[in-house]
Amino acid sequence: MLHQVGVSSQYRRLTRGGATELRGRLPMLFSPLPQLFRRTTPQVRFHSILFEQLSDGGDVDVRDTPSCFRDLNLDQVLESMLDGREEYRLEAFFYSPLTTAASVLYRHETLQDLEKKEVFDTVADFSRRMRGVRAHLSRVAKLHHRYERERWFLDAAEAYVTAVSTLKEELTLRDVDSRALVGLRGYLETYVDSPDFSTFVADTQKVKDNLASVVYRVHIRGSRVEVSPYGGEPDYTPEVEQTFAKFRQGDVDDYRVHFVDRAGMNHIEARILDLVVRLNPGVFSTLDDYCARYESFLDDTVVRFEREVQFYLAYLEFIERFKTAGLPFCYPQVSSRSKDIHVREAFDVALANTLVPGKKVVCNDFRLEGTERILVVTGANQGGKTTFAR
Structure with a gap:
């Protein structure tokens, strides 16, 4: 079957003597180089969506x-909250309490923006696209053939361009007021409109178009496989289908199966690709130059944002x-002057996480005023003291 030898089934014809001649376009599955890459670009006043000053984190x-965390079972809360986001290593952000009212307000503003469904969806979509970029890049490290790696690298770059450009366009349409997201929007506008990024986008499209223009013939006779330039031969598929159409009695069951996604090409596919490269040296030389030039195409600030915003999305x-x-739930008012603490209808998230939606959760109130600094909680064993402390 044509797909099994690494080409698309756009061209196929039957030849005399039982041989099958196949022609196809270079598939979109040849790919990149093994590191995770980083690039830093425009200097706009945005550094972090968690810390107003990057040095704070x-x-x-x-x-x-x-x-x-262990004493109060907060580690269990965190584990449940971060389930599915292990790749971001978010735990440390929850281990780091803020020390100023201004830094708390910075996060409150951001969280209030992200509570808006359209803003949340925009950021979540960007995160999904960036996970796709990382999936492509991580696959690079598992591949052995140079041009298979480079093709995946190109796919990763194209996915990155789409992710960043879409986020920039979507944020211009969203109602955001927080310093963090307004700053991010300005940063992205400068970054995406910069000459470097524009050249990167144009080069990515050019190399992609070059590869898509590669057309070749694969001739299979027994165990022999030959690769040669496509000479404009006609596609006999429509004629064959028309000839046998009169025997068609209706729709049949679909017996197609899904192929297992292997780590890379097999030796036959790799050999076919080697021969295709030999037939099209200019196209693949351009691909080599592209991968070397944009080895570090990921922007530091964009990558940091995508990681840090998971803190809010997870919560x-x-x-x-x-x-x-x-x-x-509420946004607590914080003060750098008063030490008073007033809490109403507080509840234990760890306990509620096991009860919802099964049982009713009991809420509690407490307050510390004036010179009061310590709460003394007494009661029988299993009476709810630790629950109240949480």
């Missing part, structure tokens, strides 16, 4: 799990189940 990735998705059950 400088050592966040080396934070250890606080002992209180919003996690609390949605509780809000649906009628449990209250």
